[in-house]
Amino acid sequence: MRSFYGTNLPNPLMLGTAQYPSPAILEDAFRRSGAGVATVSLRREGAGGAGQAFWQMIRDLGVLVLPNTAGCHTVKEAVTTAQMAREVFGTPWIKLELIGHTDSLQPDVFQLVEAAKILTDEGFQVFPYTTEDLIVGERLLAAGCEVLMPWGAPIGSGRGLANEYALRAMRAEFPDTPLVVDAGVGLPSHAARAMELGYDAVLLNTAVARAGDPAQMAVAMMRAIEAGQMAHEADPIEPRDMAAPSTPVIGKAFLS
Amino acid sequence: MTTWSVIGAGVAGLAVATELIARGAEVRVFDPHGAPGPHGCSWWAGGMLAPWCEYENAEEPVLRLGQRAADWWARHTCVERKGTLVVANPRDLPDLKRFSRRTQAHTWLSADEIARTEPDLSGFPQALFFAEEAHLDPRQALACLAQGLRDAGVAILPERASEGLSNVIDCRGLAARDHLTDLRGVKGEMLVIRCPDVTLTRPVRLLHPRMPLYIVPRGGGVYMLGATMIESEDRGRITARSMLELLSAAYALNPAFGEAEILEIGVDLRPAFPDNLPRVRRRGGTIYANGLYRHGYLLAPAVAQAVADLALENKRTELVDEDHP
Numbered sequence: 152m153r154s155f156y157g158t159n160l161p162n163p164l165m166l167g168t169a170q171y172p173s174p175a176i177l178e179d180a181f182r183r184s185g186a187g188v189a190t191v192s193l194r195r196e197g198a199g200g201a202g203q204a205f206w207q208m209i210r211d212l213g214v215l216v217l218p219n220t221a222g223c224h225t226v227k228e229a230v231t232t233a234q235m236a237r238e239v240f241g242t243p244w245i246k247l248e249l250i251g252h253t254d255s256l257q258p259d260v261f262q263l264v265e266a267a268k269i270l271t272d273e274g275f276q277v278f279p280y281t282t283e284d285l286i287v288g289e290r291l292l293a294a295g296c297e298v299l300m301p302w303g304a305p306i307g308s309g310r311g312l313a314n315e316y317a318l319r320a321m322r323a324e325f326p327d328t329p330l331v332v333d334a335g336v337g338l339p340s341h342a343a344r345a346m347e348l349g350y351d352a353v354l355l356n357t358a359v360a361r362a363g364d365p366a367q368m369a370v371a372m373m374r375a376i377e378a379g380q381m382a383h384e385a386d387p388i389e390p391r392d393m394a395a396p397s398t399p400v401i402g403k404a405f406l407s
Numbered sequence: 408m409t410t411w412s413v414i415g416a417g418v419a420g421l422a423v424a425t426e427l428i429a430r431g432a433e434v435r436v437f438d439p440h441g442a443p444g445p446h447g448c449s450w451w452a453g454g455m456l457a458p459w460c461e462y463e464n465a466e467e468p469v470l471r472l473g474q475r476a477a478d479w480w481a482r483h484t485c486v487e488r489k490g491t492l493v494v495a496n497p498r499d500l501p502d503l504k505r506f507s508r509r510t511q512a513h514t515w516l517s518a519d520e521i522a523r524t525e526p527d528l529s530g531f532p533q534a535l536f537f538a539e540e541a542h543l544d545p546r547q548a549l550a551c552l553a554q555g556l557r558d559a560g561v562a563i564l565p566e567r568a569s570e571g572l573s574n575v576i577d578c579r580g581l582a583a584r585d586h587l588t589d590l591r592g593v594k595g596e597m598l599v600i601r602c603p604d605v606t607l608t609r610p611v612r613l614l615h616p617r618m619p620l621y622i623v624p625r626g627g628g629v630y631m632l633g634a635t636m637i638e639s640e641d642r643g644r645i646t647a648r649s650m651l652e653l654l655s656a657a658y659a660l661n662p663a664f665g666e667a668e669i670l671e672i673g674v675d676l677r678p679a680f681p682d683n684l685p686r687v688r689r690r691g692g693t694i695y696a697n698g699l700y701r702h703g704y705l706l707a708p709a710v711a712q713a714v715a716d717l718a719l720e721n722k723r724t725e726l727v728d729e730d731h732p
Binding site for chain 2 (some may be wrong): 172173175176178203204205208307361363365
């Protein structure tokens, strides 16, 4: 198992904490699914450190907390938000998100690399939200990141793994780096697919928070993720064009 | 006869006092701020009585208990029963479909039907219409309740209730956190604008990926534009982002809103429990009624009835979650 900056995740589900109908439902989704990591946004709720009641609730979930820089558009904003996150949650972990495009919320990979370098130098353990681009991945590792989080599809779109070929290539290119599919997952089958490709975890939020029954969807995601992980570890068969009968037909003994 | 001391003259306190009086109890109301005003978060509310729309993102009691609200309020103030329109920008049409799936008691309107219902709302190919919903003017509603209490001989005493009173009903909202540790504040920001060029006669909601933005007509070309929902307890000023989002919503409904005057900017914290449902709690001699969240006007009648049932008849209804007399 690949470790995340020396920490082994209790399980591969990273669950966001935004957009739930109520904190009680959020808590229920974590409790019932057993998700091991909670991501939390500081940008919007953060004015003046005033999100205390909500943040306390996140701490009380008793899971690993991965603060994020969601909503940041510049290096400066992201760095400031990361520094605040470290103060609030007492963790060097930061999910680095730098939005480059308003409609697709695509990461700005140029600023991402720059911010990752600054934060790593300041002692942060950076989880960069990136695209599936291999060169960007290499630059992020060179900047000191030890985890990569490529998108499956645009944030909140629920479209699944839009470029499975590239995600597969990324897995092959970075065999020792923990990889997380972050964003775009809408259904458990998408999450299972990411794990079947050999990814180490899946990060999702909207698909659970905006489901009619968030807690039940969280459980469904967890089961799918575990199924995908088990399948990957079990070394699945290769697909083939012709049938391969499971019982031999030639030379079979028969009585006439 | 027992005299009940209601603390807090916001929508919860006034509704509770009104309900107790209607059932023949003796009541006095304490609020150091005196009459209802901008110090209380119910001053900044939208005043939508929209249980079906709210159910999209709320628990079942909001839908069921909220349906009684319009009739209760109509006994005390002017209630407009014109329904709610829900629209979405073309790129967010999947959200409108989802909204229709998650709610009841609505019909789909075509572009022509929208034009007949609200002629100044153009450019939307379809809308959901919730005919049963209503709205009121919150400040007028508070004034009507306060006047009704005065007419019944109940004064709103501009002072703090003295320590050690018994038969207290604590309706202080977020200030009651000193006793209700699971209460939190959820920040809301709103605008009041004047735009006589646009005529809308009923609340219109514009679906948005993060929050339901809505506009409520107050008459005379004045509109309330609300409201953000942020898990923050910063009661400071509105952020530029929130202002942009609120104004963009109005602009999307009708570009003529671009010429509106901004009359007021409101920022306050909604008191909420972890499941965002209100609670009635009896602890010793005090009954706490709190946690109305974004449903102050929608659920104040149900909360008032639950308090009266508990206080006067010792009846525990579903909103009562702790009872230690």
